[in-house]
Amino acid sequence: MSFTLFIPLVALLSTAFFRFVPMLGGDFWKNRKVQPSTNASRSEYLYFLSSLAVFTMVGFVLDKVDLPAQEVFRISLLKSLLIFVVYDLYFYLTHRLLHTPFLDRAIHRIHHRYENPDALSSFAFHPMEGVIQIAVFIPLAMLFQPSVIVVQLLISLLLFLSVYGHCGYELRARKIPALDIFTTSIFHNLHHTERAKNFGIFLVFWDKLFRTISPSYSQLRSKFRKKLN
Numbered sequence: 001m002s003f004t005l006f007i008p009l010v011a012l013l014s015t016a017f018f019r020f021v022p023m024l025g026g027d028f029w030k031n032r033k034v035q036p037s038t039n040a041s042r043s044e045y046l047y048f049l050s051s052l053a054v055f056t057m058v059g060f061v062l063d064k065v066d067l068p069a070q071e072v073f074r075i076s077l078l079k080s081l082l083i084f085v086v087y088d089l090y091f092y093l094t095h096r097l098l099h100t101p102f103l104d105r106a107i108h109r110i111h112h113r114y115e116n117p118d119a120l121s122s123f124a125f126h127p128m129e130g131v132i133q134i135a136v137f138i139p140l141a142m143l144f145q146p147s148v149i150v151v152q153l154l155i156s157l158l159l160f161l162s163v164y165g166h167c168g169y170e171l172r173a174r175k176i177p178a179l180d181i182f183t184t185s186i187f188h189n190l191h192h193t194e195r196a197k198n199f200g201i202f203l204v205f206w207d208k209l210f211r212t213i214s215p216s217y218s219q220l221r222s223k224f225r226k227k228l229n
C-alpha cells in the first residue's frame with residue numbers, strides 16, 4: 001500500500017480503536033480510566049481532519065523516495081532501532097522547542113487547548129505540527145534507506161502510541177519493570193496538565209536525562225498499579 005494511503009489510514013484506525021472500543025464497556029476499560037471522558041469539540045474534529053490531509057501529503061512525498069522492497073532481517077532490525085532512537089530524540093527536542101514562547105503562541109497552543117485529552121486530541125494540532133512530527137520520516141528514509149515495511153512499522157508505532165498517550169486509558173499499568181523505559185498514557189496525560197514536563201514520545205529516557213520528568217509521574221503510576229494488582 002502506498003504511504004499516501006497508509007499514513008492517514010493508520011492514524012484513522014488508531015483513533016477509531018481508542019475512541020470506540022472503550023465504549024463497549026466492561027471492567028477492563030473501566031479500571032484503566034485515567035481521566036473523565038470529554039465530548040470532542042468541533043475544533044478537535046476540524047484539526048484532526050487537517051492532520052489527515054497533512055499525513056496524506058507527507059505520504060505522497062514519501063512514496064517518491066526510492067526504498068528497498070526488502071532486506072536482510074538483522075539489517076532491518078538495526079535500522080529500525082537506529083531510526084527509533086533518532087526519531088525519539090528529534091521528537092523530544094522539537095517538542096521542547098514548540099514550548100518556547102514564540103512557537104507555543106504560533107503553533108503548539110492549539111494542541112494544549114485540550115487539558116483533558118481524548119483519542120481525537122492526539123492529532124488535533126496546527127498543520128505545521130503535523131509536518132514537524134511526520135515529514136521527518138522523509139529525510140530519515142533517505143538517510144538510512146530502510147525497507148518500506150520498516151518505515152510502515154515505525155510510523156504505525158508512532159501514530160498508535162500518540163493516540164494511546166491521549167486516549168485516557170492506561171493499558172500498561174501492570175508491573176513489568178523492563179517496560180518502564182517506555183512512556184505510558186499517564187505520562188503524556190501529565191504533559192497536558194503540567195506543560196513544562198514529560199516531552200518524550202517513546203522513551204522516558206530524555207526527560208530523565210534533561211530533568212523534565214514530572215515528579216508526580218512515578219507516584220501516579222504506582223497508584224494505578226496498586227489499584228490493578
Ligand SMILES: [Zn+2]
Nearest residue numbers: 095099108191
Ligand atoms: Zn506540548
Ligand SMILES: [Zn+2]
Nearest residue numbers: 111166188192
Ligand atoms: Zn498531547
